[in-house]
Amino acid sequence: MRAGIIVFPGINRERDMAIALELASGRKPRMLWHTETDLSGLDLVVIPGGFSYGDYLRAGAMAAHSPIMSAVRAHAARGGYVLGACNGFQILTEAGLLPGALLRNVSLRFLAMDCHLRVERAGTAFTGHFQQGEVFRAVLAHGEGNYYADEATLERLEGEGLVAFRYVAANGRLTAVSNLNGSARAIAGIFSPNLRVLGLMPHAENLVDPVAGGDDAKKLFEGLAAAFAA
Amino acid sequence: MKAIVTVMPKPGVLDPQGKAIARALGHLGFGGVGEVRAGKVIELELPDADPEAARKTAAAMAEQLLANTVIESFSVAIAK
Numbered sequence: 001m002r003a004g005i006i007v008f009p010g011i012n013r014e015r016d017m018a019i020a021l022e023l024a025s026g027r028k029p030r031m032l033w034h035t036e037t038d039l040s041g042l043d044l045v046v047i048p049g050g051f052s053y054g055d056y057l058r059a060g061a062m063a064a065h066s067p068i069m070s071a072v073r074a075h076a077a078r079g080g081y082v083l084g085a086c087n088g089f090q091i092l093t094e095a096g097l098l099p100g101a102l103l104r105n106v107s108l109r110f111l112a113m114d115c116h117l118r119v120e121r122a123g124t125a126f127t128g129h130f131q132q133g134e135v136f137r138a139v140l141a142h143g144e145g146n147y148y149a150d151e152a153t154l155e156r157l158e159g160e161g162l163v164a165f166r167y168v169a170a171n172g173r174l175t176a177v178s179n180l181n182g183s184a185r186a187i188a189g190i191f192s193p194n195l196r197v198l199g200l201m202p203h204a205e206n207l208v209d210p211v212a213g214g215d216d217a218k219k220l221f222e223g224l225a226a227a228f229a230a
Numbered sequence: 231m232k233a234i235v236t237v238m239p240k241p242g243v244l245d246p247q248g249k250a251i252a253r254a255l256g257h258l259g260f261g262g263v264g265e266v267r268a269g270k271v272i273e274l275e276l277p278d279a280d281p282e283a284a285r286k287t288a289a290a291m292a293e294q295l296l297a298n299t300v301i302e303s304f305s306v307a308i309a310k
Contacts, residue, residue: 058298065295094298101300108246148243148301182244 001228003029003044006072008063011050013086013203020205021046024221025228034063037071043228045075049086049141049203059102059144060090069095081125082197083224086142089189089199098190098199099157100149102142106182110143115180115202117165117188118172124195127164129223135172137216138202140180145201147183147190154184164189164198231276232309233288237297238269272296273309281308 003021005014014031021029030042039045053062063069069091076082076097084092092098105111114137122132130136149157157163165188169178179186181201189200204217239245245267252266274291278284288306297304 057296061295061298093300099300101298103244103301104246106244106246108250146244150300 001025001027001044001225002042003027003046004032004039004042005029005046005048006032006034006068008034008050008052008066010052010054011048011087013049013205016203017046017048017085017205020208020218020221023208024218025225032068034066034068037067039071039075039080042075042080044081044083044224045072047072047082047084047088047091049088052087052091058094060087060094063091064094073097076192076197079194079196083126084199085205086201086203089201090144092197092199097197098192099153100147100190102144102201103146103148104144105142105146111145111180112141113180114138115140116168116170116178117202118168120163120166121161121191124191125224125227126198126220127223128227129219133172135168135170136219137207137214138204139206140202142181142201145181145183147187147201149184157190158185160193162191162193163187164191165200231278231281231284233274233276233284234307234309235272235274235288235292235296235304236269236307237272237292237302237304239267240301240303243301269302284308
């Protein structure tokens with residue numbers, strides 16, 4: 001798997017993401033400074049988490065208009081794979097590569113805690129090693145993760161099977177408290193229509209090694225590595 | 231010419247900041263406050279000499295960057 005990780009000023013999860021990708025694939029990802037525009041030869045472009053441009057104006061708004069994002073759009077239009085995690089998800093919505101927006105958490109608090117995700121769409125490059133409906137632990141660290149889209153968009157996402165993950169309780173049930181940030185329909189991640197762009201609010205990359213708290217979420221990266229191994 | 235862009239959460243979009251402000255006003259003893267919505271104001275010094283041109287420029291800026299029209303609406307005023 002040839003992966004590249006975009007580094008915007010203010011991004012701070014790029015090394016965690018690099019560790020997760022290398023553990024799964026055995027190959028070091030390319031680090032891409034935000035002024036670069038050449039993404040040729042990459043299977044997967046990752047926009048990691050952090051606080052690009054200090055979250056000025058809106059989380060992700062500045063990064064969405066930076067030079068490298070034109071190259072990311074072209075990469076996606078060619079059928080290339082893109083993963084946006086946390087701030088990366090916010091950037092993908094601001095750039096119009098995924099629908100909707102991430103609002104302030106309903107509690108108004110920055111949340112840094114474990115969460116449980118249910119796989120709503122198995123069998124994609126990102127979810128190939130999960131079973132449909134499988135529940136796994138991931139990590140939240142965000143102030144604006146409350147997914148919003150209008151009803152028509154939500155209906156389309158549900159109808160076309162583009163909801164990737166939902167926040168659930170550890171037993172897999174949707175409860176009033178399991179939807180930690182108040183997201184519409186408890187949505188934690190969504191796919192583009194071709195299933196090649198994934199925006200995911202929690203940090204799967206922070207649970208890939210038992211030494212660092214557990215490897216509950218490593219299947220996501222192992223699935224990706226397997227998808228591109230051929 | 232100065233343009234003032236006001237960006238507000240769209241009706242129907244949850245505004246937790248507005249809700250928190252309303253609660254705090256209640257704690258301070260300001261009774262009877264209805265819905266509170268919090269947005270932002272952006273002042274722009276524009277090169278346009280004509281007010282109508284400045285309005286159009288500011289609206290284009292709001293459309294592309296200053297507002298996220300998925301969740302926010304905006305209005306433009308030209309300062310005298």
